[in-house]
Amino acid sequence: MNKALSSTSEDTSIAAQLKWAASLILSAEAANDTALLDAKILLCHCLQRDTSYLHTWPEKTLEPEQVIQFTELIQQRCQGHPIAYLIGYRDFWTLRLRVSEATLIPRPETELLVESALELGLPDKAKVLDLGTGTGAIALALASEKSHWQVIGIDKSHDAVKLAKQNATENQLDSVRFMQSDWFSKLDKQRFDLIVTNPPYVEDNSPYLQQGDVRFEPLSALISGADGLDDIRFIVGQAKGFLAGAGWLVIEHGFEQDEKIRNIFESNAYVEIRSVSDFNGLPRVTMGKFYENDL
Template identity: 40%
Template sequence: MKIKKWLFYASIFLKKNKIFLPRIESEILLSFVLNKSKFWIYEFYENYLSIIQLKKLMELLKRRINGEPISYILGFCEFWSLKINVSSLTFIPRPDTEILVEHTLKKIRFDTKNILDLGTGTGAIALAIASEFNKLNITAIDIIPELINFAKKNAKKLSINNINFIQSNWFSNLNNKKFDIIVSNPPYIKYKDYLLLEKSIKFEPISALIAEDNGLSNFNSIILQSTKYLNNSGWIILEHAFNQSNQIIKILQKKNFKNIKTCLDYNGKERITYGQKI
């Protein structure tokens, strides 16, 4: 079968199975199997695919229509223009989390030295910040040892050397170290909301998604402990669900944070809330 014919039928197959952007995903899978660029694919549109290539492509298409996220199929995703490896052990970094990175970068001043990323997962947030400011000292923690090793491998692959990865249950292993900025995208989905999410989400580790107390338990823990680990005038910057900002603002106010603000994501929904320790 020729490349152009496979793309035609693969796009129809994905569309019938309600996959968003079926043509683009067909191109991505083909590029992955052939290890060629999209430009090459269209330059050699009339080339024939081998039996082995067709078999592999069909396996990937079946995985995709079963709901498996394309990032898991490929083994990587793009975040902040960085190629971040992912696996079924890791949460897939979302484009909206780049908003969290943007607001963190805006808070960095000439005297900013230490930044903490709580719940690093793949390391995406810490890696994005470190890629922009290689002189900063960044600490990235996660409670799961396998994720710490995974994030370390991502850092090594990207030749990023200014991140210290530590296994820790939030602040438990930080030995009272102080930071200028604390940033976090913790689990924040309510269990009843999780049940209503699209099936592709169910492939991701539930521990990276769901939180107790209507999704607020991790924010309570992080904010209530954070003042011990923040320098004066330091910032805490949090990603949350679109309907959680009011509760998070109240928790920040309870701990006497000032200059509190909620910011929108790329879809115009409330996504980031930050506050400053005064």
Template identity: 40%
Template sequence: MLTLEQVAKDLQEKLSDFEDPRFEANQLLSHVLDKSLAIIIAYPDVAVTKEQVLRLQTLASKRKNGVPLAYLLHEKGFYDLTFMVNEDTLIPRPETERIVERVLEYRNDKLDFLDIGTGAGAIALSVANQRPGWSVTATDICERALGVAKINAEKNSIKNITFLKSDLFSTLGGLSFDIIASNPPYIDLNDPEVETDVRRYEPNKALFSPNEGLWHLTQIIVQSKQYLKPNAMLILEHGYQQDEHVRKLLSEHGYLNPTTIADYAGKPRATYGLWAGRKK
């Protein structure tokens, strides 16, 4: 029977093409052995069964072929929660946390909040967890993605949220909101910067949008006006080269003070505006 140290060394060799093979190996070991990273690092003489070795080798092969680590682990940390993820949902990314941070600047006891295209529920559940007095609605066009988001709500014991299957606003009727947020598809179909593994494994419908990546952003800006209360905020994630377009669209459609915020890398990543409560 092999020790954890021996297996870890073998995994690191298999994953040597990655920037941090040790990190990759330790994540797989923690997942398969069901032990914390602290235990993995502190106890190198722990025995690893033959079945566990075979499973680790299978996962390492998939990872080497480009399958995202989050899909292999079936989870991803975001803001202050851990989310189940699978191939039906985008993998939550740190840059999207900037939307959550901006939304949480609102400290009202009660607000109506909407997340359009919730995926695994990262934005909606992070907000609901921090603002238990708010009424949170999360929509997605994909029934399977909504299923994952519901599991994440249960897993994190979050109750103040309603999930609806909806193509943008198609099933929201006469509802209105104090804040609408979305991380919609915004990548140009022909964008050469998209990593091959992202294009290959993550749900393309959640990534790519027509009209140079602006179609969904435009539709949300136009349609949100029917669902925002006066002086309510619309905040949208977008590509780092789309901020000027989004600010212009917001201004053209009657939103006040369009403002862009940067992600943790300093790139323009989300833009918000306040709905004036009038038609234009």
């Protein structure tokens, strides 16, 4: 065990271990304002208890194997490993989703895409496609709210599809279909009332790729050309052949990309184009409607 990461105290109480762990994380990440929360989440994982237990029993001592497990997790967190990868799941919408290093970690910002899609007033039995589904977060969130929607999630990664299927089963949403496909390649010209996607949209040389959790996530799910828009250009162009009637395409993107993405929609003859901002006033989602007879 790394000596620098060992407890300097023989006190193995919950309170003492949390204090030690938070200070260690804080020293490793100069601007980490979630150090104590990180420590609590990891200790709850080791104890298989919720946070109320930590506050109720601060003097309770950990078993030796719990101390070892907790120390190892704190060591990995100090090296920057994402909390979600360390504990194996992330809560999203109303769901608990398993995660792995084969997929991006679902983020709260993506819930704006789910909210935007749910507000479109689609048919009761709408056909919905989630492109690049990853953990299945978007597809499963939509299905959890609209049980009669016919939802399909696709991803080019076999491991991602396997994980999404597992998340569907564990959240009792078995009606959602998941399949392996490189974007639209395996869809045989099916038509959808709604296509949603959180595609790669980070520039190849972005300094963002060297920060925080992103360092440990799959690059293929993050980067998309010099301006970050290669995949979005492809999706907007190709989606026209898979949208039924007045179908909607809804895309999550970076907060500085909205104007360029609206231009991409416009150049592909979409209408009712608009962007949606998050609680901080940053545009995170852009959508447009396409009429099939405009092809």
